[in-house]
Structures are given as structure tokens and as C-alpha cells.
Amino acid sequence: MSSDALVADQTDHPGEPVAVTAAGALPWRINKDQLEVLLIHRPRYDDWSWPKGKIDAGETIPECAVREIQEEIGLTAQLGIPLPPIHYHVASGLKVVHYWAVRVNGARLLPDGKEVDSVMWCSPAKAATLLSNPSDVVPLEFIQAAHDRGELNTWPLVVLRHAKAKPRSSWTKAEGERPLAATGLRQAQAVGRLLHTWKPLRVVTSPWLRCVATVMPYANAAGAKVKLAEALTEHRHARNPKKTAAVIEALFDKQRAVVVCTHRPALPTVMDQLAKHMPPALSALLPSSEPYLSPGEVVVCHVAPGSKNRIVAVEQFKPFDD
Missing domain, CATH: 3.40.50.1240 (Phosphoglycerate mutase-like)
Known part of the structure; x- marks a missing residue:
């Protein structure tokens, strides 16, 4: 899967220019032989989502993802497989969020307390019911399928x-x-x-x-x-x-x-x-x-x-x- 190809794959919004670019990750771990993913709670919106944020001037999209993970949950990450990006509209136009899988190997997570006030490890099935933005389920389903194929830990x-x-x-x-x-x-x-x-x-x-x-x-x-x-x-x-x-x-x-x-x-x-x-x-x-x-x-x-x-x-x- 090419992240460049994924960027261009705006199935629901063909040809529409991207107004906002953001990046983040789906942190994951294996707990008692079961896949778990990490949700974050944002007090500003009172929602459950994935760590992410807008790209800064002078950085690439992967660098943005790593920086946002560090800032929001205190995790120094190594990006894993790319996941399908999501597209949705905000006030300024079409927003695209690029995601990667990130394995968490026992690292202590430190939510910044401002943008993120709590985190939750849970099964992908439970995460699907808690996510506030329905489109956030798309990369979740992909990470579950990759795990089932033995293609998540890379x-x-x-x-x-x-x-x-x-x-x-x-x-x-x-x-x-x-x-x-x-x-x-x-x-x-x-x-x-x-x-x-x-x-x-x-x-x-x-x-x-x-x-x-x-x-x-x-x-x-x-x-x-x-x-x-x-x-x-x-x-x-x-x-x-x-x-x-x-x-x-x-x-x-x-x-x-x-x-x-x-x-x-x-x-x-x-x-x-x-x-x-x-x-x-x-x-x-x-x-x-x-x-x-x-x-x-x-x-x-x-x-x-x-x-x-x-x-x-x-x-x-x-x-x-x-």
C-alpha cells in the first residue's frame, strides 16, 4: 500500500482540493494474545478518537504523525504500516487525516492533560462502539484485518x-x-x-x-x-x-x-x-x-x-x- 496512492484515493470527494492536512496513529499492543488499540479522550470536544493533529510548516506528513503522538500522549513512536486516511469536511473545506499503525511495547503514556485528558486500551470491537467520528472506524478495521493476516507487526x-x-x-x-x-x-x-x-x-x-x-x-x-x-x-x-x-x-x-x-x-x-x-x-x-x-x-x-x-x-x- 502506498501512502501516496492513499492520499489520492478520495473516493467520496473525487477531485476536491484538500484544505487541511493532518496525521496521527492508531497505537496498538498485544495483551494476553489479544489485539488492543488505544483511544484518546479530548476534553475540548468530549470525544473519543485517535492521536492526531495538523501538519506544521516545514515537516512531512510522517514527521507530523510522530510529533503529534509525542505531544498528545508522550509516546516516542516508530511508524508501522500505513493505514487508510480519512476525509471529512471542516469549516475551511476538505480535511484529510493520514494514519499509521504504531506498536506500543510497554512504554509509559503521558497524556498532555490539555488536548488529551485520558486514554483507554480496549479491543477493536469496543473501540468501534466508542469512536465519536464514524469515519475513524476505517483505519480501525484495516488494522484488525492486518493483524488477522499476520501483517501488522512489521x-x-x-x-x-x-x-x-x-x-x-x-x-x-x-x-x-x-x-x-x-x-x-x-x-x-x-x-x-x-x-x-x-x-x-x-x-x-x-x-x-x-x-x-x-x-x-x-x-x-x-x-x-x-x-x-x-x-x-x-x-x-x-x-x-x-x-x-x-x-x-x-x-x-x-x-x-x-x-x-x-x-x-x-x-x-x-x-x-x-x-x-x-x-x-x-x-x-x-x-x-x-x-x-x-x-x-x-x-x-x-x-x-x-x-x-x-x-x-x-x-x-x-x-x-x-
Whole structure:
């Protein structure tokens, strides 16, 4: 499932411009082998809903979701699978709220007391009866179905194209030493903020400078372990694309969140390898034509753990461009 596709899927409001964009999450846990979800109570409206809020200037939609979860219930979240957004009208026009599943592993929740004065863990069936906005049931039903299919508890595999580099035409030294442009350096900072929404603690990257410079702001801030892989460079990929594909395949082995950074010429091989882990309908959402990804853009594959290493959801995002 692509969040971009979901954004465009305004079934009830085709072609109507979005006036308000918001984002949030459905926190979930397994309690005594049963799925539970977290509802919040907002005293201002005296309603039960999901943690969410409007996007701020200078942030992407995933960043908005993570920030709102932190502000409203004190949860430092790692976004899971994307859920169907909901659309409804407010005074200013059509509002869209994007949701993700977020697993809560025993973290203490601290409602802010102002926007949220209490929270409640309950079964999806009970949540459906308590939700004040009927449209909030849509992502709830999706999260229940994903749980039933074994596709709710996932880890993210993030593919990143390096940020904008100095032009080849103006660089006379070794290609591996070509640095980021000034805009690319700013973009790398934005990439770092975006990657924090999935919190991968493994980074696998081409050792060429422009890739390393793209991932290091995030790696330094998150304390992520960085591994250099020669097979992800342009030259090694041109000589032996099978080794590039092998690097991607090896990412599935540890079944832990990871980001891999490479170059545009290697992306067709990367996408082909990822497609082997997903059904055709889902692989059709992967980028399939040049340039595949723009500088600094990411594809996020959500992988259900197990022997098959199934990719069950796909998203694509650009960092905020100033």
C-alpha cells in the first residue's frame, strides 16, 4: 500500500482540493494474545478518537504523525504500516487525516492533560462502539484485518537515493569523492529528520562521499551503526549488478529496521530485488522508470517477519524541500 496512492484515493470527494492536512496513529499492543488499540479522550470536544493533529510548516506528513503522538500522549513512536486516511469536511473545506499503525511495547503514556485528558486500551470491537467520528472506524478495521493476516507487526526497510550532489560536469577528481551540493547538504539534514519516523538503527550505504554525507546526519543523531557496501556504488553495480542485488537480499536476514543508501543507476536492480518479496499488485507501486527516486527521496517497505520475509506495504516520501 502506498501512502501516496492513499492520499489520492478520495473516493467520496473525487477531485476536491484538500484544505487541511493532518496525521496521527492508531497505537496498538498485544495483551494476553489479544489485539488492543488505544483511544484518546479530548476534553475540548468530549470525544473519543485517535492521536492526531495538523501538519506544521516545514515537516512531512510522517514527521507530523510522530510529533503529534509525542505531544498528545508522550509516546516516542516508530511508524508501522500505513493505514487508510480519512476525509471529512471542516469549516475551511476538505480535511484529510493520514494514519499509521504504531506498536506500543510497554512504554509509559503521558497524556498532555490539555488536548488529551485520558486514554483507554480496549479491543477493536469496543473501540468501534466508542469512536465519536464514524469515519475513524476505517483505519480501525484495516488494522484488525492486518493483524488477522499476520501483517501488522512489521519492520521497515528504507531505500534512499543520496541527496543532490555537485554536477559531474564540474567535478574533475575521483567520482567517489564528488560531494553534496549546498542544497544537498540541507537536504541531508531533512532526510535525517524524515528517517527518525522509522528509527532504523542499521545503515548500509555506498562508501562514496555523497551517499555517506547523506546518511551521516541521521546516523550521528540516532546512534545508528553504519556499514559500507562497495556493491552499492555506481561502478561496482555496472560491473556486477548481482552483487548489488545480494546486498539488498541480505538486508532481510536480521529482520531489523534498516536504511540503505545508493545511487540512481543502481535503483532498478534494488527495486527488482525488493519486488521478489511482494505480490505483483504491491510491486506495481514501486518506482519503475527513470529516475526512480529523486535526490533524497525514500521508498519504505514494511516487512512482516518470518521465513518468507514478506513486504506487506510500500510508501514513498520526499524530505521537506526548503
